[in-house]
Amino acid sequence: MSKSKRLLELMMTVNRKRKFTVRELADEFGVSARTILRDLQELSELGVPLYSQVGPHGGYQVLKERILPPIAFTEEEAVAIFFASHALRHYEYLPFKEESVSALHKFYNYMPGDVRDKIDDLKNRIDFVIPAREAEFPYLSILLEAAVEQKVLLIGYESQGEHRLRPVQPVGIYAAGGLWYCPAYCFLRGGLRVFRCDRIDSVTEDASGLTPLDLRRVHLGNRHTFEAEGMAEGQQEGDGLKPEPGQDGNRLRLRVELTVKGVQACEGEMWSSSLLHVDSDGTGRLEGTVPERDLRYFAGFLIGIGHEATVQEPAELVKELRAVLEELLEKYS
Numbered sequence: 001m002s003k004s005k006r007l008l009e010l011m012m013t014v015n016r017k018r019k020f021t022v023r024e025l026a027d028e029f030g031v032s033a034r035t036i037l038r039d040l041q042e043l044s045e046l047g048v049p050l051y052s053q054v055g056p057h058g059g060y061q062v063l064k065e066r067i068l069p070p071i072a073f074t075e076e077e078a079v080a081i082f083f084a085s086h087a088l089r090h091y092e093y094l095p096f097k098e099e100s101v102s103a104l105h106k107f108y109n110y111m112p113g114d115v116r117d118k119i120d121d122l123k124n125r126i127d128f129v130i131p132a133r134e135a136e137f138p139y140l141s142i143l144l145e146a147a148v149e150q151k152v153l154l155i156g157y158e159s160q161g162e163h164r165l166r167p168v169q170p171v172g173i174y175a176a177g178g179l180w181y182c183p184a185y186c187f188l189r190g191g192l193r194v195f196r197c198d199r200i201d202s203v204t205e206d207a208s209g210l211t212p213l214d215l216r217r218v219h220l221g222n223r224h225t226f227e228a229e230g231m232a233e234g235q236q237e238g239d240g241l242k243p244e245p246g247q248d249g250n251r252l253r254l255r256v257e258l259t260v261k262g263v264q265a266c267e268g269e270m271w272s273s274s275l276l277h278v279d280s281d282g283t284g285r286l287e288g289t290v291p292e293r294d295l296r297y298f299a300g301f302l303i304g305i306g307h308e309a310t311v312q313e314p315a316e317l318v319k320e321l322r323a324v325l326e327e328l329l330e331k332y333s
Contacts, residue, residue: 087128135198156202262308
């Protein structure tokens, strides 16, 4: 057996055994104990996390981090995987920043020379650009871990000039437009909310004794369904999601007619999936219920797309639109 093949099989063997002795491996591979020791040293230098124990019951074991066995990729698959990871380089903050950089470096350096040449040629031909942001997102890993482990966190959050401590249970995190967001159940508001992660200035585990909700069935792919079904208003009986009276404020019926360009403008907004309805001719409408406190935001957005949108209801939104326009006229008069 060649040395390179023996090293590959040895890597898979130690990953499977987890704990072993040099003699066991030497007998299994039919080589001397000295050869196995040299091979283990090379694996360690390649990044396999080996730990040795001395004594009559000693030996070697692989630390908690698992090393995946070799996987065969086609050239096209290898290039696709490289650029999928390479695209993340524009994000200064990632949940696994150091690990992704390390994995990409290993992946690139172990490719055949001609595949590396192809990747080098493609680097300046394809890119995934995001807006440059000065915002900082230091708590992404903590939020993601809490979402997976169903933990309640106490976050310091600033919104509309007001800073408050909020007990929340994250559902996940996602990036959009160069910013990171965290959908979470807010115990203060009694429903699902989306928090901008750069506005979170502190995160600790909640110590007030709040019982975590069972949100295992809620994830980034279906959270809008639960919001539409009334989770945000505490209508999911049996889930412990009912808010205290007055926490969430009034919700108003929204209906905005959209031209084709108006639909296209709304399609780029993360919040639109639960409100946007598109007709066969490409026109559509925003229809659903929204918190009254969000009317200012919708007024600013609709002013931005101008004649491509026509508000049918609520009257409160029309009033808010007029107020914003009057403020603009006053500013530039």
